[in-house]
Amino acid sequence: MPSIISVTNLSKTYASGFQALKNINLDIREGEIFALLGPNGAGKTTLIGIVCGIVNASTGNIKVDGHDIVTDYRASRSLIGLVPQELTTDAFETVWATASFSRGLFGKRADPAHIEKLLKDLSLWDKRDNMIRTLSGGMKRRVMIAKALSHEPRILFLDEPTAGVDVELRRDMWRLVRSLRESGVTIILTTHYIDEAEEMADRIGVISKGELILVEDKAELMRKLGRKQLTLQLQEKLESIPSALSAYKLELSDNGNELIHTYDAREDRIGIAALLKDLDEAGIRFKDLHTTQSSLEDIFVTLVRDGK
Amino acid sequence: MNIYAIRAIYAFEMARTARTLMQSIIAPVISTSLYFVVFGAAIGSRIPQVEGTSYGAFIVPGLIMLSILTQSMSNASFGIYFPKFTGTIYELLSAPVSSFEVVTSYVGAAATKSVVLGLIILATAALIVPLRIEHPFWMVLFLVLTSVTFSLFGFIIGIWADGFEKLQVIPLLIITPLTFLGGSFYSISMLPPFWQTVALFNPVVYLVSGFRWSFFGLADVSVGISLAMTGVFLVISLAIVAWIFRTGYRLKT
Numbered sequence: 001m002p003s004i005i006s007v008t009n010l011s012k013t014y015a016s017g018f019q020a021l022k023n024i025n026l027d028i029r030e031g032e033i034f035a036l037l038g039p040n041g042a043g044k045t046t047l048i049g050i051v052c053g054i055v056n057a058s059t060g061n062i063k064v065d066g067h068d069i070v071t072d073y074r075a076s077r078s079l080i081g082l083v084p085q086e087l088t089t090d091a092f093e094t095v096w097a098t099a100s101f102s103r104g105l106f107g108k109r110a111d112p113a114h115i116e117k118l119l120k121d122l123s124l125w126d127k128r129d130n131m132i133r134t135l136s137g138g139m140k141r142r143v144m145i146a147k148a149l150s151h152e153p154r155i156l157f158l159d160e161p162t163a164g165v166d167v168e169l170r171r172d173m174w175r176l177v178r179s180l181r182e183s184g185v186t187i188i189l190t191t192h193y194i195d196e197a198e199e200m201a202d203r204i205g206v207i208s209k210g211e212l213i214l215v216e217d218k219a220e221l222m223r224k225l226g227r228k229q230l231t232l233q234l235q236e237k238l239e240s241i242p243s244a245l246s247a248y249k250l251e252l253s254d255n256g257n258e259l260i261h262t263y264d265a266r267e268d269r270i271g272i273a274a275l276l277k278d279l280d281e282a283g284i285r286f287k288d289l290h291t292t293q294s295s296l297e298d299i300f301v302t303l304v305r306d307g308k
Numbered sequence: 309m310n311i312y313a314i315r316a317i318y319a320f321e322m323a324r325t326a327r328t329l330m331q332s333i334i335a336p337v338i339s340t341s342l343y344f345v346v347f348g349a350a351i352g353s354r355i356p357q358v359e360g361t362s363y364g365a366f367i368v369p370g371l372i373m374l375s376i377l378t379q380s381m382s383n384a385s386f387g388i389y390f391p392k393f394t395g396t397i398y399e400l401l402s403a404p405v406s407s408f409e410v411v412t413s414y415v416g417a418a419a420t421k422s423v424v425l426g427l428i429i430l431a432t433a434a435l436i437v438p439l440r441i442e443h444p445f446w447m448v449l450f451l452v453l454t455s456v457t458f459s460l461f462g463f464i465i466g467i468w469a470d471g472f473e474k475l476q477v478i479p480l481l482i483i484t485p486l487t488f489l490g491g492s493f494y495s496i497s498m499l500p501p502f503w504q505t506v507a508l509f510n511p512v513v514y515l516v517s518g519f520r521w522s523f524f525g526l527a528d529v530s531v532g533i534s535l536a537m538t539g540v541f542l543v544i545s546l547a548i549v550a551w552i553f554r555t556g557y558r559l560k561t
């Protein structure tokens with residue numbers, strides 16, 4: 001897949017002397033949902049800010065659909081919609097006016113039909129004539145999304161879009177993200193709800209202390225790093241694990257009813273076949289079994305811990 | 309050229325004026341009328357004519373300049389400061405707009421308001437004192453140039469300011485004194501010789517003088533110098549604005 005954003009050797013040192021980004025290299029593929037994961041202060045917002053033109057890079061360069069973000073900012077910025085992390089809206093404008101304003105600001109001819117559809121999709125249509133300051137936080141968040149989408153961008157940045165929003169909005173948001181992706185929009189989001197990245201993203205980048213420590217297909221990441229557990233429910237209680245099975249990483253549950261085998265998803269399956277055969281030979285019978293796979297959260301915690 | 313953006317920002321700023329009609333238009337008109345009453349009618353009735361013009365009429369150009377200067381600065385500085393304050397500036401920074409377009413739209417809107425305000429004050433004054441305008445073209449030219457120049461100054465202040473006090477301090481501590489000492493209410497020739505020389509270092513003298521000349525054909529300094537000085541201020545402001553955008557000063561981290 002061709003890359004729509006290409007970040008090369010990007011570093012950022014703030015005026016305070018603090019280095020927020022360290023030699024970032026990243027390619028975003030056209031049409032994908034890319035989740036940028038990282039703890040607070042990792043540099044996610046800084047990275048987005050630089051791509052969008054809000055923060056100046058210290059070194060390195062970025063191309064958006066082949067356009068340099070500095071020398072050809074008009075072309076690159078026209079392609080991008082941004083929903084920033086903070087809720088910042090004009091207080092006295094109406095919802096309709098602010099969305100129309102954004103479209104004009106991004107150089108698009110007025111298109112009331114598009115704005116109308118957008119506001120309807122975001123459940124803002126009833127509020128179109130309300131002043132923004134009269135809206136709830138969740139509604140304001142929707143307004144910011146409407147503004148970001150008002151000029152039909154091909155790339156959408158969502159900086160912690162669901163931090164502190166209610167369940168309903170979160171659901172709406174993910175529905176919207178999916179439908180945008182179907183229409184070909186590339187989406188880059190940051191979140192610290194790992195379950196969302198896991199559910200939504202095609203690829204995941206993990207950033208910690210200004211360094212991009214990993215970029216991987218989500219499925220690949222899960223496969224590579226996911227720990228799997230095989231749990232066997234025994235027909236008869238065991239007092240201890242027979243020494244014949246000491247070669248395996250086995251644990252016995254407290255009540256002795258379950259035998260738990262932990263293994264890397266990378267390890268080949270033969271290990272399990274052998275285990276089952278050895279269990280059989282040791283005379284251990286089981287009535288049921290199931291496997292569980294560790295979540296991105298576990299992976300993430302491990303990565304950030306090991307990255308230190 | 310992103311014409312849609314210029315139009316959007318300009319309309320946004322004009323809508324803001326419409327919402328704050330009280331501060332933007334009505335308040336300056338009222339305060340200017342009060343000046344007329346105090347200086348023109350009460351005090352002016354005891355002052356003989358100034359260079360062939362009644363005192364009440366003589367102060368009209370200066371009063372208009374006074375309003376234009378302060379309103380251009382406060383409108384333009386607030387227009388750009390407020391998005392910085394609330395954070396909505398992110399959208400402007402991430403939009404495909406050039407610095408030229410940003411300045412054109414913000415300064416254009418602020419200057420438009422000032423010109424309209426100037427004309428409203430002029431109309432108000434015409435109701436109170438008999439006025440004549442000898443050089444209407446020049447009158448409008450000075451009005452527009454001054455509005456644009458001081459809107460640019462205001463824009464610069466709005467970018468420089470990182471708090472509401474800073475927004476107020478330059479207009480209050482520098483521009484207002486300069487305007488009062490700039491011959492709004494008197495002719496420089498009324499000053500003792502030493503102070504006449506000092507006054508020539510006050511940029512506002514040139515603005516007021518040129519503007520007054522367009523009304524009554526009389527001036528403290530020649531109209532050519534007034535025009536040249538106005539041009540110099542305009543160029544200085546433009547240069548500062550260009551520098552701000554080239555360096556990202558106080559706009560980008």
Ligand SMILES: Nc1ncnc2c1ncn2[C@@H]1O[C@H](COP(=O)(O)OP(=O)(O)O)[C@@H](O)[C@H]1O
Pocket residue numbers: 014015016018020038039040041042043044045046047561
């Ligand atoms: N304007 C600034 N000046 C100095 N340091 C900053 C500035 N903005 C952010 N930082 C610092 O840069 C680091 C990264 O911040 P940010 O990009 O907001 O992280 P994230 O979005 O991942 O939480 C943080 O340590 C933050 O304190």
Ligand SMILES: [Mg+2]
Pocket residue numbers: 044045046085159160
């Ligand atoms: Mg952030």
